[in-house]
Amino acid sequence: MLNVLGEEKIPAQRVYRPGGKREDKLAGDWVPTTCRMCLVGCGILVQVSDGQVINVIGNPESPKNRGRMCAKGKSGVMNHYNPNRVTKPLKRTNAEKGIGIDPRWREITWEEAIETIAKKMRKIYEEDPRKLYVQTWGGNQEFTTWLGLLRPAFGTPYVQTGVSPTCGKTIHSIQFITAGGFHQQPDFAYCNYLIDCGTQMGIATREGFNHQVPDCANARERGMKLVVVDPVGNNAAAKAHEWLPIRPGTDAAFALGLLNVMLNEARIYDAEFLKHHTNAGYLTGSNGKYIRDAASKRPLLMDQSDGLAKSYDDPALKDPALEGEYVVQGQKVKPSFELLKARAAEYPPERVEKITSLPAKTIRRIAREFAEAAQIGATLKINGTGVPYRPVCLEWDRGPQGHKHAWHHSWALHLVNLVLGALNVAGSLHSIHEGSHPMEGKFAVEEKDGMLISAGSVSRGGGHFSAFPGRTPTRPERWDLFELFPLAAHTRTLIPEVNKNAQRWGIDHKIELLIHSRGNQVMGGWGEVQAVVDWYRSIDLVVGFAVEINETHELDDIVLPSTTYLEQGGFDDSSVYPLPEVSGESVRFCQIQQRVVAPPKGIRSVAEVLMEIYHRAGILDNVYHVFNQVKEVKSPYLLEPGKRYTLEEISDRQAKSVFGPQYDWDWFKKHGVLVWAQDVNERYPGRLLEARIPVYLEHFLERREELEPVLKEMGLDWDLSDYEPLPQWRPCDPHEQLEKGEIDAIGVNYKLPYTYGSQGNANPWINELCEKLPHSYGVLIHTSLAKRKGIKDGDAVWLESPAGKQRAVARVTECVHPEVIGIAGNAGHWAQGKQLSRGKGVHFNGLLPYGIEKMDLISTALDHCAPLKVYKV
Numbered sequence: 001m002l003n004v005l006g007e008e009k010i011p012a013q014r015v016y017r018p019g020g021k022r023e024d025k026l027a028g029d030w031v032p033t034t035c036r037m038c039l040v041g042c043g044i045l046v047q048v049s050d051g052q053v054i055n056v057i058g059n060p061e062s063p064k065n066r067g068r069m070c071a072k073g074k075s076g077v078m079n080h081y082n083p084n085r086v087t088k089p090l091k092r093t094n095a096e097k098g099i100g101i102d103p104r105w106r107e108i109t110w111e112e113a114i115e116t117i118a119k120k121m122r123k124i125y126e127e128d129p130r131k132l133y134v135q136t137w138g139g140n141q142e143f144t145t146w147l148g149l150l151r152p153a154f155g156t157p158y159v160q161t162g163v164s165p166t167c168g169k170t171i172h173s174i175q176f177i178t179a180g181g182f183h184q185q186p187d188f189a190y191c192n193y194l195i196d197c198g199t200q201m202g203i204a205t206r207e208g209f210n211h212q213v214p215d216c217a218n219a220r221e222r223g224m225k226l227v228v229v230d231p232v233g234n235n236a237a238a239k240a241h242e243w244l245p246i247r248p249g250t251d252a253a254f255a256l257g258l259l260n261v262m263l264n265e266a267r268i269y270d271a272e273f274l275k276h277h278t279n280a281g282y283l284t285g286s287n288g289k290y291i292r293d294a295a296s297k298r299p300l301l302m303d304q305s306d307g308l309a310k311s312y313d314d315p316a317l318k319d320p321a322l323e324g325e326y327v328v329q330g331q332k333v334k335p336s337f338e339l340l341k342a343r344a345a346e347y348p349p350e351r352v353e354k355i356t357s358l359p360a361k362t363i364r365r366i367a368r369e370f371a372e373a374a375q376i377g378a379t380l381k382i383n384g385t386g387v388p389y390r391p392v393c394l395e396w397d398r399g400p401q402g403h404k405h406a407w408h409h410s411w412a413l414h415l416v417n418l419v420l421g422a423l424n425v426a427g428s429l430h431s432i433h434e435g436s437h438p439m440e441g442k443f444a445v446e447e448k449d450g451m452l453i454s455a456g457s458v459s460r461g462g463g464h465f466s467a468f469p470g471r472t473p474t475r476p477e478r479w480d481l482f483e484l485f486p487l488a489a490h491t492r493t494l495i496p497e498v499n500k501n502a503q504r505w506g507i508d509h510k511i512e513l514l515i516h517s518r519g520n521q522v523m524g525g526w527g528e529v530q531a532v533v534d535w536y537r538s539i540d541l542v543v544g545f546a547v548e549i550n551e552t553h554e555l556d557d558i559v560l561p562s563t564t565y566l567e568q569g570g571f572d573d574s575s576v577y578p579l580p581e582v583s584g585e586s587v588r589f590c591q592i593q594q595r596v597v598a599p600p601k602g603i604r605s606v607a608e609v610l611m612e613i614y615h616r617a618g619i620l621d622n623v624y625h626v627f628n629q630v631k632e633v634k635s636p637y638l639l640e641p642g643k644r645y646t647l648e649e650i651s652d653r654q655a656k657s658v659f660g661p662q663y664d665w666d667w668f669k670k671h672g673v674l675v676w677a678q679d680v681n682e683r684y685p686g687r688l689l690e691a692r693i694p695v696y697l698e699h700f701l702e703r704r705e706e707l708e709p710v711l712k713e714m715g716l717d718w719d720l721s722d723y724e725p726l727p728q729w730r731p732c733d734p735h736e737q738l739e740k741g742e743i744d745a746i747g748v749n750y751k752l753p754y755t756y757g758s759q760g761n762a763n764p765w766i767n768e769l770c771e772k773l774p775h776s777y778g779v780l781i782h783t784s785l786a787k788r789k790g791i792k793d794g795d796a797v798w799l800e801s802p803a804g805k806q807r808a809v810a811r812v813t814e815c816v817h818p819e820v821i822g823i824a825g826n827a828g829h830w831a832q833g834k835q836l837s838r839g840k841g842v843h844f845n846g847l848l849p850y851g852i853e854k855m856d857l858i859s860t861a862l863d864h865c866a867p868l869k870v871y872k873v
Contacts, residue, residue, distance in 0.1 A: 138519020
C-alpha cells in the first residue's frame with residue numbers, strides 16, 4: 001500500500017538586490033558576477049569605486065548560494081590584489097629544471113610569447129596532434145572551454161580536466177551509468193537520514209557548498225539524522241549525531257555489511273523499483289553472464305505471473321522475479337539480485353567489525369535504521385504531483401575513490417542507495433549536471449540490453465567517459481594507457497609512470513608542448529613528486545597561465561600573466577557546468593561571470609590570448625566549429641570561419657542562442673543571473689528514465705575477457721580480479737603493512753571548509769585562519785599512537801613514507817582513528833612565489849607512493865592511504 005505523506009506548496013521565488021539600483025557607471029555600484037575561489041561558483045555582488053574593488057557579498061538572486069558566502073569567497077579580494085602577481089610574460093633562462101631550482105625568469109613581450117607557442121603548436125598540428133597535452137582545471141571556465149576544445153579541434157587525446165589523482169575517477173562514471181548525470185547531492189529538503197561516508201557533504205565541502213550547508217542545518221533542526229563515517233573526526237563529524245571512525249580503505253566492507261543486514265536479515269528493499277527500473281531481475285548463468293533470448297539476444301527475466309522467461313522489453317512481462325533459482329535453456333539460472341544477496345551474505349557484521357574496526361552491533365543498527373527510514377512504497381505530493389519518497393541518502397563523494405580498489409568501494413556504497421530506490425526521488429541522493437531534464441526533452445534513452453547509456457561529459461571537452469558499455473581494449477597508443485582501462489572515465493594518473501619507460505608501453509610519440517591553467521598540477525595531480533617533475537622536464541615547451549608563481553610554474557618555459565576572476569568573464573564562465581543546478585530545487589538558473597574591473601596594464605583575457613594563438617597556429621576555424629557543436633550554438637549566432645571575435649561578442653551570441661535575443665549579453669551583465677521554474681518531474685526524474693540502471697555489472701566480465709589477451713601479448717601480469725559484476729572488499733597495501741607492523745599509521749587527507757577547492761593558503765586571510773586553527777597546518781595523531789611513540793602535542797615530528805619524508809607539527813587528539821594520521825588540505829608549498837605559505841603544513845600528495853601497483857585497475861585512482869612511520873624530530 002502506498003503511503004501519501006501530504007502535499008508541499010512551493011511559493012514563487014522572491015529575490016532582492018542589496019546596494020541599490022544599478023547605474024550605467026560601475027563606480028559605487030554592485031556588479032553581479034561569480035566567485036571563482038573554488039569549483040562551486042557562487043553568485044556574488046562586487047562593489048567597485050574608482051576602479052577598485054571595495055567589497056564582495058553574496059548575490060541573493062543566485063540559487064547557487066542565495067546570498068551566502070564562505071571564508072574563501074570573502075578572501076577573493078586578497079587574491080585579486082596579490083602583491084606577488086605576475087604582470088608580464090616570462091621566459092625561463094635556466095635550462096635546468098627541478099624542485100627548488102631557480103628558473104631565472106626574463107620578461108618578454110606578448111608578441112614573442114604568443115609567436116613561440118603558436119609556432120610550436122602549428123608544427124605539432126602538422127606532424128602529430130598527440131604531441132600536445134593540455135591541463136584545463138584551475139581558476140575559471142575559460143580554461144575548461146578554450147583549452148578543452150582542443151581535444152576535438154586539434155586532435156589531441158590529452159585534455160586533463162581535473163587535478164587530483166582521485167577526482168572524478170568513480171563518482172562521474174557511476175552517475176553516468178545510474179542516472180545520466182555528473183555529480184551527486186542529497187535532497188536536503190526531504191532527507192531524514194544522511195550517512196556521509198568519506199565526505200563532508202552538507203557541512204564543509206562539495207558542490208553547492210553555500211547552498212547545501214544551511215539546507216543541511218535546517219534538515220538537522222527538523223530531525224534529519226546525520227551519521228559520519230570517516231577516519232577523521234572532522235567538521236562533519238562535529239555536527240553529526242554519530243561519528244563512526246572507520247579504518248581507512250574498508251568502505252566496501254562497511255557497505256556490504258549494511259547490504260547484508262538490509263537484504264538478508266531485515267529484508268528491506270524496494271522490490272518494485274528493482275524489478276522494473278534496474279537489471280536486478282536479469283537472469284544469469286553459472287558464468288555470471290545474462291541468459292539471452294535465442295533470436296533477439298536480449299536478456300531474459302523470469303515472470304512470476306506465469307513462470308515464463310521473457311525479455312526485458314516484452315509487453316507481457318508483469319512480475320519479474322528477484323530471487324530463486326530456475327531452469328532456462330537447459331541450465332540453472334538466478335536473477336542478478338539473488339547473486340547480490342549472496343555476495344552481501346559474505347559480510348556479516350561480525351566479519352565487517354574485524355575489517356573496519358566498527359562494532360558489529362553498530363553496523364546492524366545503522367543498517368536497520370537507514371532501511372526503515374527509506375519508507376519503501378511511500379509517495380509525496382508536491383504541487384499536486386505525486387512522486388516517490390525515499391528520504392535517505394548515503395553520500396560517498398569522494399573519499400572512497402582514493403583507494404587501490406576504488407571502484408568497488410564506491411559501487412558498494414552506491415548500491416546501498418540503489419536497493420532502496422533512493423536515487424533522484426524526493427529525499428534521496430540526486431544526480432545533477434548533464435542528467436535527464438524532462439522539460440528540456442533530455443530523457444536518457446536505452447541503447448544496449450535495455451540499460452541506460454550516457455555519452456559522458458561532452459561540455460567539458462570530452463574529459464570524462466562512461467563506464468557502460470565501456471571500450472574494447474587494445475595495445476596502447478597513448479601516454480595515459482587509455483586503451484588498457486576500458487571502463488575508466490579518464491586515465492591521466494598514469495602519465496608520469498609511463499614517462500619512466502615509454503618504450504616499454506610501445507608509445508611512439510613524445511609530448512612536446514604542454515599548456516596548463518593556473519591550477520597546481522605538480523602538487524595536486526599525482527603522488528611522488530619526483531616522477532611528476534621528471535615528466536615535466538621531458539617536455540620541449542611547457543606553458544602556464546599564472547596569477548602568481550606556484551610549484552608547477554617553476555617548471556614552465558613560458559609563463560603568461562592571467563586575469564583574476566574579477567577581471568575576466570563570459571557567458572560560459574560562471575561554472576564548471578553550463579547550467580548549474582542544486583538537487584531538488586524548484587528552480588534552475590543560468591549565471592554569468594563578468595569583468596568587474598579592468599586588469600592591470602598589459603594583462604590580457606585568457607580566452608582572447610588563446611584565440612590569438614589558435615589563429616596563428618591555423619586552427620581557429622576548427623575551434624569555432626567545435627565550439628558551435630559543443631555549446632549547441634544555433635543559427636544565426638554561429639561563430640563563422642574566417643572571422644575574429646572578442647569574448648564579449650561570443651558571449652552575446654551564446655546568450656541569444658540559448659535564451660533568445662531578449663536575453664543578450666548586456667541583459668546578463670546587468671542582471672547576473674536568469675532563474676526559471678523547474679517542473680516537479682524535472683526535480684525528481686528518478687522513475688521517468690526511459691532505461692534501466694544496473695545493480696549488476698555484467699559487462700565487466702566481457703571487458704576483462706577482452707583485456708586478458710592484450711595484457712598477455714604485452715607480457716603484463718595484472719590482477720584483474722576487480723573486473724567482476726558485484727562489489728568485493730580487498731585490502732589496500734598499507735592495511736596489510738599495518739597488520740604486519742611495518743608502518744606506524746596510515747596517513748589520510750581531509751578537507752577544511754576554508755581551503756577546500758580553493759586557490760590555496762597563500763592568501764593572507766586564509767593563511768591567518770590556518771595559523772589560528774592548529775590542526776590546519778598540524779597533523780592529527782591519536783593519543784594512543786602518540787603515547788606509544790613518545791610524542792606530545794606541539795612536538796615536531798617526521799612523517800616518512802616510501803615517497804618522501806616531511807616535517808610536521810603533532811596535534812594529539814582523540815578525534816582521529818587510532819591507526820591514522822590526519823593531514824588537512826594541500827599545504828607544504830616550496831615555490832618561491834608562494835612567499836606567505838612556503839614551508840607551512842604538509843604536502844600530502846608528496847607522501848603517496850606512486851605507480852601502477854598503487855592504482856585501481858578499473859578507474860586508475862591512486863591509493864590515498866599513505867604508509868607512514870612517525871617519530872620525533
